[in-house]
Amino acid sequence: MPDVSFTSCAQAPVLKERGQREVFCGLTSIIWLHRKMQDAFFLVVGSRTCAHLLQSAAGVMIFAEPRFGTAILEETDLAGLADAHQELDREVDRLLSRRPDIRQLFLVGSCPSEVIKLDLSKAAERLSQKYAPSVRVLNFTGSGIETTFTQGEDECLTAMVPMLNESSDRQLLVVGALPDVVEDQMRSLLDALGIGPVSVLPASSAGNTVSVGPNTYFAMTQPFLGETHSALLRRGAEHIPAPFPFGAEGTTAWLRAIADKFGVSDDKFEGVVSAPRARAQKAIAQASEVLKNKSVFFFPDSQLEIPLARFLTVECGMTALEVGTPFLHRPLVGPDLELMSQGPVISEGQDVDLQLDRALQQRADLTVCGLGLANPLEAAGLTTKWAIELVFTPVHFYEQAGDLAGLFSRPLRRRAILRQEAAE
Amino acid sequence: MKLTVWTYEGPPHVGAMRVATGMTGLHYVLHAPQGDTYADLLFTMIERRDHRPPVTFTTFQARDLGSDTANLFKTSCKEAYERFKPQAMIVGSSCTAELIQDDPGGLAENMGLDVPIIPLELPSYQRKENFGADETFFQIVRHLAKPCEKTKQISCNLIGPTALGFRHRDDIEEISGLLSDMGVSINVVAPMGSSPEDIQKLGSAHFNVLMYPETGESAARWMERELGLPFTKSIPIGVGATRDFLNEVSQITALDAVVDESRLRLPWYSASVDSTYLTGKRVFIFGDGTHAMAAARIARDEMGFEV
Numbered sequence: 001m002p003d004v005s006f007t008s009c010a011q012a013p014v015l016k017e018r019g020q021r022e023v024f025c026g027l028t029s030i031i032w033l034h035r036k037m038q039d040a041f042f043l044v045v046g047s048r049t050c051a052h053l054l055q056s057a058a059g060v061m062i063f064a065e066p067r068f069g070t071a072i073l074e075e076t077d078l079a080g081l082a083d084a085h086q087e088l089d090r091e092v093d094r095l096l097s098r099r100p101d102i103r104q105l106f107l108v109g110s111c112p113s114e115v116i117k118l119d120l121s122k123a124a125e126r127l128s129q130k131y132a133p134s135v136r137v138l139n140f141t142g143s144g145i146e147t148t149f150t151q152g153e154d155e156c157l158t159a160m161v162p163m164l165n166e167s168s169d170r171q172l173l174v175v176g177a178l179p180d181v182v183e184d185q186m187r188s189l190l191d192a193l194g195i196g197p198v199s200v201l202p203a204s205s206a207g208n209t210v211s212v213g214p215n216t217y218f219a220m221t222q223p224f225l226g227e228t229h230s231a232l233l234r235r236g237a238e239h240i241p242a243p244f245p246f247g248a249e250g251t252t253a254w255l256r257a258i259a260d261k262f263g264v265s266d267d268k269f270e271g272v273v274s275a276p277r278a279r280a281q282k283a284i285a286q287a288s289e290v291l292k293n294k295s296v297f298f299f300p301d302s303q304l305e306i307p308l309a310r311f312l313t314v315e316c317g318m319t320a321l322e323v324g325t326p327f328l329h330r331p332l333v334g335p336d337l338e339l340m341s342q343g344p345v346i347s348e349g350q351d352v353d354l355q356l357d358r359a360l361q362q363r364a365d366l367t368v369c370g371l372g373l374a375n376p377l378e379a380a381g382l383t384t385k386w387a388i389e390l391v392f393t394p395v396h397f398y399e400q401a402g403d404l405a406g407l408f409s410r411p412l413r414r415r416a417i418l419r420q421e422a423a424e
Numbered sequence: 425m426k427l428t429v430w431t432y433e434g435p436p437h438v439g440a441m442r443v444a445t446g447m448t449g450l451h452y453v454l455h456a457p458q459g460d461t462y463a464d465l466l467f468t469m470i471e472r473r474d475h476r477p478p479v480t481f482t483t484f485q486a487r488d489l490g491s492d493t494a495n496l497f498k499t500s501c502k503e504a505y506e507r508f509k510p511q512a513m514i515v516g517s518s519c520t521a522e523l524i525q526d527d528p529g530g531l532a533e534n535m536g537l538d539v540p541i542i543p544l545e546l547p548s549y550q551r552k553e554n555f556g557a558d559e560t561f562f563q564i565v566r567h568l569a570k571p572c573e574k575t576k577q578i579s580c581n582l583i584g585p586t587a588l589g590f591r592h593r594d595d596i597e598e599i600s601g602l603l604s605d606m607g608v609s610i611n612v613v614a615p616m617g618s619s620p621e622d623i624q625k626l627g628s629a630h631f632n633v634l635m636y637p638e639t640g641e642s643a644a645r646w647m648e649r650e651l652g653l654p655f656t657k658s659i660p661i662g663v664g665a666t667r668d669f670l671n672e673v674s675q676i677t678a679l680d681a682v683v684d685e686s687r688l689r690l691p692w693y694s695a696s697v698d699s700t701y702l703t704g705k706r707v708f709i710f711g712d713g714t715h716a717m718a719a720a721r722i723a724r725d726e727m728g729f730e731v
Contacts, residue, residue, distance in 0.1 A: 087425035090425075
């Protein structure tokens with residue numbers, strides 16, 4: 001029976017802030033996208049700053065030549081755009097002749113390329129014609145003036161949607177880059193439920209044809225894919241809204257929403273999910289022992305904040321004080337907001353100085369923030385969790401649910417076991 | 425346009441951040457798009473600092489470009505001044521802000537703030553991180569340092585160490601010890617650990633020790649010219665170079681070079697028979713000019729490698 005006194009976060013007012021934003025730009029998405037798409041090269045057209053960001057954020061250890069790079073704009077490129085296009089063609093030429101393994105080339109726009117209005121879509125069209133059919137050239141923006149952090153993936157997938165083949169088959173499209181091991185688990189769950197055919201965007205190679213059309217249902221595995229969501233709707237596909245598949249309950253609700261669309265019976269559903277769900281519940285119970293009744297404060301980082309706050313409050317017994325997100329996409333995170341009870345401040349955007357004031361005043365038991373803030377907050381006596389790890393670690397679906405809770409409990413356990421006072 | 429797959433040297437404004445973060449009482453207002461704040465984590469994570477760099481980023485977005493980025497800069501500048509109450513401020517642009525030509529220096533100077541405003545011109549599309557550090561420190565010194573009375577005891581400034589430098593803290597400790605053995609005290613270490621007030625009294629030293637030409641040479645040359653401070657040219661990395669350095673200090677100060685070599689282990693390590701296997705081994709050296717040259721001399725003359 002529904003709890004009539006329950007008021008969810010979906011009705012809560014949103015604190016909107018503008019000011020200094022302590023977030024990455026969308027170029028950072030390249031770090032995981034290039035691992036996922038194994039025949040793609042990401043060529044950023046930008047400045048030394050872009051190259052330095054990728055180097056520092058990726059912590060790139062150069063053992064093999066990575067499949068991303070930066071075409072660094074120089075003084076002469078700024079002077080004449082015609083020359084910039086020629087220069088770009090020359091660099092692409094060199095790159096592709098050296099790397100015959102590349103089947104997809106993404107030209108990635110940056111702050112400087114956008115401010116000087118270097119039209120990369122024109123360049124992509126021109127280069128696509130030149131290198132077809134062996135290499136497909138697309139473009140998207142990863143610039144800080146247009147995107148934050150995970151929005152780079154959103155822009156990249158949005159650029160791919162118009163290229164997808166048309167199909168009128170009844171099928172499921174799962175959207176969002178997941179680590180291979182997680183994707184395999186998801187596929188086997190969907191298989192067991194008898195749901196198919198299933199394709200995933202982005203696919204691991206260009207040869208892997210993904211199609212879309214009016215009988216395509218799509219489910220999102222990442223909450224930051226708002227533009228991709230709109231682009232798929234424009235192709236006639238239907239979205240299956242659901243909480244995101246984090247934890248036992250999130251995963252169950254996500255699978256349930258899809259199973260309903262594909263007419264899976266309750267018995268069959270229970271038969272498939274009951275064992276992994278029980279494993280997940282047990283793992284969460286163990287890992288969240290130290291999280292129970294503790295408070296958490298989220299700085300905005302990846303847009304995963306709301307689904308993760310849902311997981312921590314509903315499944316791990318935590319209390320959220322503030323949940324900050326760079327953007328609040330209600331069509332995507334609405335179902336998660338509905339499961340969270342009202343209480344935390346939901347904030348969108350950022351004025352980092354003001355938000356730090358709030359965090360330091362409230363002193364949550366656990367503060368989830370970016371790497372630029374974590375050590376200074378630790379020095380101020382707070383316990384922090386690096387938000388970026390949540391993007392790079394396998395955290396979706398049943399088998400990772402315990403690990404996900406563990407990511408949050410580790411900083412608390414660590415603080416408890418460190419004994420640095422002199423022995424008496 | 426040039427394809428870069430990896431780069432260890434950042435853009436010039438990161439050099440300016442290394443100077444600002446090394447110092448105290450200074451604040452840097454950087455006109456930069458959202459995302460450039462990644463540079464903070466170089467200091468808070470890679471260097472494990474316990475404070476945020478003293479840098480305010482305007483973090484403009486596409487929608488600001490159509491309206492008024494200049495005003496956004498002024499607001500950021502005013503708020504940073506009120507919140508952090510610095511003794512001096514440096515202001516400038518990152519690569520993207522350079523393209524929109526808002527002139528942060530001019531804007532900040534006209535705001536009537538009662539602290540020195542030091543504008544930085546760092547050409548992002550021509551120069552790199554070390555240039556940015558060197559130029560920033562030079563501008564800070566040029567704006568703030570004044571001729572002043574010399575200390576009674578012979579003293580020097582250690583010039584060049586910054587935040588995120590390679591072993592700069594250890595180098596400062598070692599060089600201070602060597603100089604103290606000779607009877608030379610340290611007046612100011614800058615940029616690392618100094619405040620704008622400290623910069624004002626750089627002139628009371630008798631000479632400068634230029635630790636890293638990459639980040640301190642322009643300032644050292646200016647101080648030689650304007651404040652009459654000679655500076656040392658040898659970089660005390662390696663046994664031979666450290667002896668050269670102490671001799672140079674001795675010539676500048678007319679003090680005897682006191683060299684306590686009781687803790688020196690390299691010559692014996694190289695002479696001991698186990699090191700015979702190093703003879704003629706080939707070695708490749710990567711690094712900034714100062715460290716690469718010092719390492720080359722150590723490798724060739726003090727360890728018997730083939731460079």
